[in-house]
Amino acid sequence: MKFGILVNEGPFQHQASDSAYLFAKAALEKGHEIYRVFFYYDGVNNANKLSEPQADDRDLVKLWSALAEEYKVDLVVCVAAALRRGIKDDILAPGFRISGLGQLIESGIQADRQITFGD
Amino acid sequence: MLLHTVNKSPFERNSLESCLRVAEDGAGVLLIEDGVYAAMDNTQVSDLIKKRMGNVKFYVLGPDVDARGLGNQSMIDGVESVDYAGFVDLVEKHSATQAWV
Amino acid sequence: MEEEWDEGGPEVVKRFMYVNRKAPYGTVYALEMLEKVLIAAAFEQDVHVVFMDDGVYQLKKEQETKAINMKNFSPTFRALEGYDVEKLYVEKESLEARGLTVDDLVVPVEVLSSEELKGLMDKQEVILTA
Numbered sequence: 612m613k614f615g616i617l618v619n620e621g622p623f624q625h626q627a628s629d630s631a632y633l634f635a636k637a638a639l640e641k642g643h644e645i646y647r648v649f650f651y652y653d654g655v656n657n658a659n660k661l662s663e664p665q666a667d668d669r670d671l672v673k674l675w676s677a678l679a680e681e682y683k684v685d686l687v688v689c690v691a692a693a694l695r696r697g698i699k700d701d702i703l704a705p706g707f708r709i710s711g712l713g714q715l716i717e718s719g720i721q722a723d724r725q726i727t728f729g730d
Numbered sequence: 731m732l733l734h735t736v737n738k739s740p741f742e743r744n745s746l747e748s749c750l751r752v753a754e755d756g757a758g759v760l761l762i763e764d765g766v767y768a769a770m771d772n773t774q775v776s777d778l779i780k781k782r783m784g785n786v787k788f789y790v791l792g793p794d795v796d797a798r799g800l801g802n803q804s805m806i807d808g809v810e811s812v813d814y815a816g817f818v819d820l821v822e823k824h825s826a827t828q829a830w831v
Numbered sequence: 832m833e834e835e836w837d838e839g840g841p842e843v844v845k846r847f848m849y850v851n852r853k854a855p856y857g858t859v860y861a862l863e864m865l866e867k868v869l870i871a872a873a874f875e876q877d878v879h880v881v882f883m884d885d886g887v888y889q890l891k892k893e894q895e896t897k898a899i900n901m902k903n904f905s906p907t908f909r910a911l912e913g914y915d916v917e918k919l920y921v922e923k924e925s926l927e928a929r930g931l932t933v934d935d936l937v938v939p940v941e942v943l944s945s946e947e948l949k950g951l952m953d954k955q956e957v958i959l960t961a
Contacts, residue, residue: 612822617959619831626763627737627831633793637814643822652863691866712870719957720843720874724821726735727960729831732953748852748884751924751945754953828850828958 613646614638615722617715619729621656622671623664628657631728632674639682646722647685648675649715650707652729655693658686660704672704679706687714731756733824737763737831740775745830747778755785758824760817761809762791769795771804783808791817841875848879848955851886856901860961861889865907867959872914879955880911881948882940883922887929890921890936908938922948 616635620627635645650657657675664670679686686707688698693709700709719725734753738745746761746768753759761769768779769790779788783806792811795801805811812820821827849868853860871878882890889905896903911919919940926932926942933942943951952958 614818614821619961630737630762633814634817638818641815641818643818651867652859692863712866713874715867716847716871716874716876719847719871719959720841720845720876724827725957725959726821726827727829727831729829729961730737732955732958744884745852752883752922752948752952754949757953825953826956826958828952828955829960830852831960 612724613644613722615646615715615718615725616648617718617725617727617729618648618650618654618657619652619727621653622662623656624653625730627728627730628654628671629669632671632678634726634728635684636678639678639684645682645684647687647714647718649718650686650688651692651712651715653696654729655688655696655698658688658693658703658707659698661702676704676706689715731758731824733758733760733820733827735760735762735827735829736765736768737761737829739764740768740778746775749828749830750778750782750786753782753786756787758787758789758820760789760791760812760820762794762817766790766794766798766800769805769809770800771806776806779806779809789816789820844875844877845956846879846954847871847876848881848952848958850881850883850952850958850960851889852884853961854885854888855894855904856896856899861886862902862904864959864961865904868911868916869914872911872916875915878916879918879920879951880916881920881922881952883925883948887921887925887931887936890938890940891931892935892937905937911938920948920951
């Protein structure tokens, strides 16, 4: 089955993006496909390669990139939400791309199930 | 039938209450993150779930329960614990998912 | 917009429901939700917009936001009709709990009881909440 995932919160304020990551990983390990993960609101901070969590903390930015590399997951950051927060192409972690909100709607149309993680 | 996910503590927000107001009989409700506190028995809000037990199916995300030190607390009878793989199965088997964020 | 279709309309039309449960201004959720509604309309999907809980406050008439440095986005709800977004619903229980009536709202809406809302929600294929 194809899943679309919407992530509305950043990695340092709320559990939502961890929940989304663990859900995506579990789905992929069960043989499902993630059609797209769309990052909106503060969720765009998941794509910031300049973020440096402390050594004993998980590094969600790197975990997303690794997931994208291993499973070819499409990680899309909303352009309007990103620009407001200073997230631009040159600070995007590997595997992420910036695009329009239309990509979220397309995910809703193309995926068999669309699920939201947020606050 | 829909799967509803609730991630807010019932002591702080009305998300679960609102969710149950519009959840059809036969729907699934999965408690995640701070939503898991609603699954504990003998609290001021246990009745929220008990009143719909039997016509709505309640699930709780086990890793979130354990993380909050609730692994050995008594849960309301009939609430089923799932892991992330079980979460994926629930999303798959329901027609759509509504997140009460 | 890159998403617009050439002719003949979209290949797939799904039932999208947007559930607005947050008050405006205190947090950003309501404003960005409205952006999502407008984009879905551009994709010619079957869009349903529900206001419940504090979401009904988004529709309150006479919002004056100048003194708090925020853009008043409530007039945008009146423009939705121009984007063929005409299915606006307010949950009766939420409206009444806040001492409001449809006369307090900036746009005409259909008022549904939570019982009526149940049936409508269950038919949706994609539900986006904030």
